[in-house]
Amino acid sequence: NDEDNNDLTMEEAAALLELATAYNRDGTDYFCSLGNHRPHGLSCKAPYASWDSLTDKSYYSRHLPPADPQWVESLPPMEDVTEQLFRTKNGQRKEASRSTMMFATFAQYVVESIIATGFNPETGTPAYEKYEGTHQIDLMPLYGRTVEQTNALRLQDNTQGFKGRLKSQVLHEEEYSPFLYDKDGTVDPQFLPLVEEYTTQFPGGGATNRRCRALQFTDNSTFFAMGHMDGNLLPNIVALNTLFLREHNRIAGELETLYSDWDDERVFQTARNINIVLYIKLIVDEYIQHISFLPIYSLDVGPWMWNATWNKENWISAEFSVLYRFHAMVPSTLHFGGEQIPLMQSLGRNDLFVDGILNLRETFEDLSAQKAMSMEPFNTDTFLLPRETEALRMSRALGFRSYAEYAEYWGYEERPKTFEDISTDPQVVATLKELYPTVDDVEYYVGLIAQDHRTNGVFGGNLMAAVALDAFSQVYTNPLLSRNLWKEETFSGYGWKLIHEKQTLETLLQRNVPDAEGLAYIGMGNNAPLPNIAGGGSSKANEDPVVEATTLENAGTASSASTVAIHSLLGVILVALSVLA
Ligand code: HEM
CATH class of the missing domain: 1.10.640.10 (Haem peroxidase domain superfamily, animal type)
Structure with missing residues (x-):
């Protein structure tokens, strides 16, 4: 599209919708195919x-059969994990x-x-x-x-x-x-x-x-x-x-x-x-x-x-x-x-x-x-720390395998071979090393939270x-x-x-409150930037209301939407491609 031309033709909008629909489906298929399908063994x-x-x-x-009970027994005391890995540093x-x-x-x-x-x-x-x-x-x-x-x-x-x-x-x-x-x-x-x-x-x-x-x-x-x-x-x-x-x-x-x-x-x-x-x-x-x-x-x-x-x-x-x-x-x-x-x-x-x-x-x-x-890590409110301990208690009671084994099972990212493969934060790595003898011993829930x-x-x-x-x-x-x-x-x-x-x-909300006039922003995202993407991409996701509002359903009617928004959608499709590759 010409930079000055803000309109998409119907054909372009239809092509875009088709592309977006394909990625919506491929992305969903991709995630649903991680690990094994139900029924689990x-x-x-x-x-x-x-x-x-x-x-x-x-x-x-x-998803996975229980771990060796001896390995579960060997894990560090749950309270130590909570204290060292979940409690905030200086309340920050x-x-x-x-x-x-x-x-x-x-x-x-x-x-x-x-x-x-x-x-x-x-x-x-x-x-x-x-x-x-x-x-x-x-x-x-x-x-x-x-x-x-x-x-x-x-x-x-x-x-x-x-x-x-x-x-x-x-x-x-x-x-x-x-x-x-x-x-x-x-x-x-x-x-x-x-x-x-x-x-x-x-x-x-x-x-x-x-x-x-x-x-x-x-x-x-x-x-x-x-x-x-x-x-x-x-x-x-x-x-x-x-x-x-x-x-x-x-x-x-x-x-x-x-x-x-x-x-x-x-x-x-x-x-x-x-x-x-x-x-x-x-x-x-x-x-x-x-x-x-x-x-x-x-x-x-x-x-x-x-x-x-x-x-x-x-x-x-x-x-x-x-x-x-x-x-x-x-x-x-x-x-x-x-x-x-x-x-x-x-x-x-x-x-x-x-x-x-x-x-x-x-x-x-x-x-x-x-x-x-x-x-x-290091980010749970003191009042909720017992909830972190409870997550560990449930994981251990059911014999969850290590984080590394789950990573391999999902196959989304490579199984971590070193602590540094889980986190690049020196403080997180040092704490993991204090708690677990090897990267293969890091617990399921801990690895999920500790990962960059x-x-x-x-x-x-x-x-x-x-x-x-x-x-x-x-x-x-x-x-x-x-x-x-x-x-x-x-x-x-x-x-x-x-x-x-x-x-x-x-x-x-608009149709269920007595007066929705002048309603402030309602949503799950704040104004943090999306990554810059070659070929397009909005730097402020929620500052561009069209990007926020663009979905596959309305993309086809987006002929009057700004080119920027459409480029953003194409840009994120490129990101999707790289995620799925
Ligand atoms: C807002 C403050 C919250 C409080 C005071 C709170 C408190 C609790 C308490 C007391 C339990 C039961 C005991 C336990 O299993 O640890 C629990 C369980 C749980 N909470 Fe929270 N929670 C809060 C927010 C959240 C949020 C934001 C989520 C996640 C989206 C969440 C997810 C869970 C889950 C998955 C369980 C286990 C439920 C089960 O296994 O049946 N909680 N929470």
Whole structure:
């Protein structure tokens, strides 16, 4: 294109779209093909194959068989690893190069949707080998895990104006989930299924109350009735869940008007189908795209993924559950409603919504304005250090093999042969050498965190690849995206159109807050530069709104977009090529 000519021809736009689509698919295929496809050879039930262990999905699956127990025994004390490798030096913490708290919040919400390590009520300790979730990306914090829980959360009213809705309450003229507890401090009987594992010793026991239990909440009076008790942990998680609650009820309103002969059940189920796909779209288009920093990822459903060799029924792996512990990214102080609240004092603070100090719009604006911390060694807030120890405890309890063995298994990067192959930071290398006799002894989780980030990467390369592997292969195997269900009938005409439109956190927020006028930036990235790319490339990803907004779906209509933005897309495709090469 001539420098002065800002328009693309339709043919050029179509060619670009075709190219971008090809890289979107190739990139997804590439990451999904790292390691072995499901079903994995073993689950966490037994170190050998048995019919039970290969069919009982109440256990985590696992990518690699357990390590030699003697090697696990020989590892340094977990507390030493936490102290030496995760604790900050002089309290100094490093900000993430380009992620906001919106990213960390979304990641945590994904965790609550799909990761649920079991719990042994007799010992009051985690049952690391067990899994208590649904193995599906299904908005568990909103809809619950079981039919009984979903029904407890539903209004189940066939009256026009109420059909298909989730229960909610209005606080300060905005919609929120209802309270879980009565004024006398007991669980509202209608919500008992949400705390089904309730015992006096471990209130709200079970995997979905793991965080609240570990932190020993004493005041639950403003807890909301959500599909996942732990959703009450922090205002940011409550905010994200509230957004999907409002979107569900908004969609239900549209459906009951358009399809007046539908009953409550049909409206609810269709709204749920639509809402889950909207959530999946955000995961790919906004969240995975942020991690990859290549604006080529966009939910793309069709034969290419239905026929892919990796398209196999989902079964969450224990390794995935451990690598998803992004606790280092959580800042020591959270910014809410113009106040800086120390992390510990932010916990369970639903009173901020109840008292009208925070509303949904402000919370999203705050989360998008605050930087997350960098996911790297010496960078975890003191309060969250026990979470790092817990990651090591789970890894060892399940006999995870060394980081080097996993690196070889993924095949994304070469197996490290020296400590310096993991990190170029002398302090990290020195600490690893103090803790582990050889590079082959570095533990799974430790290596993932210690590995150098790529330029502007959110994580080290292997963590990025391992997240992408499981995340993509879990997203694209969702039943709602399957060949037999991906049609208008599943979502209604209204829903089919909605899920084919561009969707972002911002668009969802805009239609679910009373006044979206002048909304500040809403997103997971900050203004950090993308790498300079030969042949194009924007130096400021988010300063160029077209680049931020460009996806495969709208690339074809980008004829009026600036040449710079299109060159940027081509530039990142070149980066994609180099990543995939
Ligand atoms: C914002 C502050 C956070 C607090 C106070 C917190 C606290 C906790 C607690 C108490 C647990 C249960 C005990 C344990 O397994 O260690 C836990 C588990 C976990 N957290 Fe966090 N967390 C926070 C943020 C995050 C973030 C940002 C992520 C990642 C995206 C994350 C990922 C996980 C995962 C994967 C587990 C294990 C869940 C399971 O195995 O069932 N957390 N967290």
